[in-house]
Amino acid sequence: MNKRKYLVIDFDSTFTRVEALDELCDIAHEGKSDKQEILQKVKHITDLAMEGSLSFREALEQRVDLLVANKAHLAQLISRLKEKVSESFKRNREFFEKHSDDVLIISNGFKDFITPIVTAYGIKEENIYANTFIFDEEGNITGFDHTNPLSQAKGKVKLMQELDLADGQVFVIGDGHTDYEIREAGLAHKFYAFTENIERQSVTQKADHVAPSFDEVLYVNKLPRSISYPKNRIKVLLLENVHPNAFKAFEEEGYQVELYKGAMDEAELAEKIKGVSILGIRSKTQITKKVLEKANRLMLIGAFCIGTNQIDLEACMEKGVAVFNAPYSNTRSVVELAVGEVIMLMRNLPDKITAMHQGKWNKSATNSFEVRGKKLGIIGYGNIGSQLSVLAESMGMDVYYYDIVEKLALGNATKCTSLKELLNTVDVVSLHVDGRSENKNIFGEKEFAQMKDGAILINLARGSVVQIPALVHNLKNGKLKGAGIDVFPEEPKNNQEEFISELRTMPNVILTPHIGGSTLEAQENIADFVPGKLIEYVNTGNTFNSVNFPNLQLPQLENAHRLLHIHKNVSGIIAKINGVLAQHNINIVGQYLKTNEQIGYVITDIDKTYSEEVIKDLKSIEHTIKFRILY
Ligand SMILES: NC(=O)C1=CN([C@@H]2O[C@H](COP(=O)(O)OP(=O)(O)OC[C@H]3O[C@@H](n4cnc5c(N)ncnc54)[C@H](O)[C@@H]3O)[C@@H](O)[C@H]2O)C=CC1
Numbered sequence: 001m002n003k004r005k006y007l008v009i010d011f012d013s014t015f016t017r018v019e020a021l022d023e024l025c026d027i028a029h030e031g032k033s034d035k036q037e038i039l040q041k042v043k044h045i046t047d048l049a050m051e052g053s054l055s056f057r058e059a060l061e062q063r064v065d066l067l068v069a070n071k072a073h074l075a076q077l078i079s080r081l082k083e084k085v086s087e088s089f090k091r092n093r094e095f096f097e098k099h100s101d102d103v104l105i106i107s108n109g110f111k112d113f114i115t116p117i118v119t120a121y122g123i124k125e126e127n128i129y130a131n132t133f134i135f136d137e138e139g140n141i142t143g144f145d146h147t148n149p150l151s152q153a154k155g156k157v158k159l160m161q162e163l164d165l166a167d168g169q170v171f172v173i174g175d176g177h178t179d180y181e182i183r184e185a186g187l188a189h190k191f192y193a194f195t196e197n198i199e200r201q202s203v204t205q206k207a208d209h210v211a212p213s214f215d216e217v218l219y220v221n222k223l224p225r226s227i228s229y230p231k232n233r234i235k236v237l238l239l240e241n242v243h244p245n246a247f248k249a250f251e252e253e254g255y256q257v258e259l260y261k262g263a264m265d266e267a268e269l270a271e272k273i274k275g276v277s278i279l280g281i282r283s284k285t286q287i288t289k290k291v292l293e294k295a296n297r298l299m300l301i302g303a304f305c306i307g308t309n310q311i312d313l314e315a316c317m318e319k320g321v322a323v324f325n326a327p328y329s330n331t332r333s334v335v336e337l338a339v340g341e342v343i344m345l346m347r348n349l350p351d352k353i354t355a356m357h358q359g360k361w362n363k364s365a366t367n368s369f370e371v372r373g374k375k376l377g378i379i380g381y382g383n384i385g386s387q388l389s390v391l392a393e394s395m396g397m398d399v400y401y402y403d404i405v406e407k408l409a410l411g412n413a414t415k416c417t418s419l420k421e422l423l424n425t426v427d428v429v430s431l432h433v434d435g436r437s438e439n440k441n442i443f444g445e446k447e448f449a450q451m452k453d454g455a456i457l458i459n460l461a462r463g464s465v466v467q468i469p470a471l472v473h474n475l476k477n478g479k480l481k482g483a484g485i486d487v488f489p490e491e492p493k494n495n496q497e498e499f500i501s502e503l504r505t506m507p508n509v510i511l512t513p514h515i516g517g518s519t520l521e522a523q524e525n526i527a528d529f530v531p532g533k534l535i536e537y538v539n540t541g542n543t544f545n546s547v548n549f550p551n552l553q554l555p556q557l558e559n560a561h562r563l564l565h566i567h568k569n570v571s572g573i574i575a576k577i578n579g580v581l582a583q584h585n586i587n588i589v590g591q592y593l594k595t596n597e598q599i600g601y602v603i604t605d606i607d608k609t610y611s612e613e614v615i616k617d618l619k620s621i622e623h624t625i626k627f628r629i630l631y
């Protein structure tokens, strides 16, 4: 038979986010000149006691003396504490209501403020063990009940001995040394160091388990909880120096986040990816089959950029890993750089600037032109190409574009029906195609030959698109007036590696280190956008905007449990899912299905009550790739 499980929970910095006596002191000394000094003293004494370097009785006496508080202050403290209940306790209110017989609050704090806070969560008054204040006739706190074991050193141990909870297993959850003492005395089966509010190394070191949230305690003990999976178990690995806002967003969500400045090569990443649930990368990190093979927990990849050609999207799909990117956030930055480069190259500025740095004064109009009235040819009229079209036109350029799919011409832009037509026509060619494998090496000798003599090439798209030897050849023979190149077939992995290319030292060539999207605005926009998408997928299963998953925009989950089933797209899976549910008499509240060629994604919202058997049966449906439950 399953033994009863008692949860012994500490109050200060565990059930609530704060130390109540510190707060009381803050309230009682409001407006007084020595407030900060007294507060510091109280906090210091609290810390000493928590770390176990000052006996509790002494600490308590010293603090109560410093308080100079009364009943009116206590009332204020209670209202303050109501707002400071720890988030994970707040969201598990239902657990306390349902398991009130097995939850005990054992605190060295005071019932006077603990009782109103915890009883509001369904915890029974008779299960609250704490000190009590003594007041004088005017309601001033003058001391505390010294006979209470909790006012003494090792008070929690003494109390637990008196309580005798031998009929069950005892789990102590707290942030301080006095909580650990219960376990040390052999009166608890496990001590969970609760670190949601404060992490004390001296305490976590001794713990059986570190619990960054109350969900974690419930999860490891298979107890009912408000969320299906503790967020602190979700590990995020962010590479390539993504903007700190992304770190912040994941951390605020309660995930464990690790940052890494550069990209990682295949072997490094294959090692590092183990245990990671969410991976954040930019354009450099290659996500290969080999990396994915080692990804035992991976559910999501966030490309903190536009391009996703660096990711084996199909392999991700087959593994049930959803990929999201930031399709718009850096587009303006790329466009602005393209505009700047068109002007600079038309004026022959790269050479002029280099000469000036060498002390050469070359005032001349030879080879320098205005952009007004010149023809700009945009290859790839997507989010970037079409914005460039508008900006270039507003500078007086005559815009032509070519795209493999039908695109609406903006402003007065002229659509070309072939690449050749565009290349034959324009003075400046700007590449804005994506990095799909079919675009590899599409720009070579043939395309250069089709360009007008003295034309300019700009490539801010992908390094794989242009054949570098052909570009070098056409710069050397004077066919091209100049080039602006931001992306290269081989790019250094980090800022320490040397950039090696035949293009170095070529005249009238702007070389930039893949910085088309590297503005503070763009990076911030990306970091504000991508984490939201990833977190939404974790919390609701929403795949809207995913680049490799069937796109489903789902309603919020309300009072139901959501089953997310990713499977190979073979016929009959949804029937099998519904067969399992029918067998177990489970009522479907809502169901959504979307497939692409390779995979199917079925979301089923069901009534909350079901047995573990259902989950087992659903997981064992043939062709299942991934399955998870959300609530
Ligand atoms: N240098 C940098 O820092 C940055 C580079 N990029 C690159 O720019 C690319 C384009 O970005 P967006 O405009 O946002 O993408 P997008 O997907 O909106 O547009 C790409 C367009 O190119 C077209 N296209 C694809 N292959 C083509 C071909 N062979 N010939 C003609 N048209 C073709 C597509 O139909 C689409 O309309 C990204 O995929 C990325 O590789 C994006 C951001 C920053």
Ligand SMILES: O=C(O)C(=O)COP(=O)(O)O
Pocket (backbone or CB within 6 Å): 282, 283, 284, 304, 305, 306, 307, 308, 330, 514, 515, 516, 517, 518
């Ligand atoms: O957004 C893109 O596709 C880019 O090429 C920009 O890449 P980055 O984030 O600068 O590595």
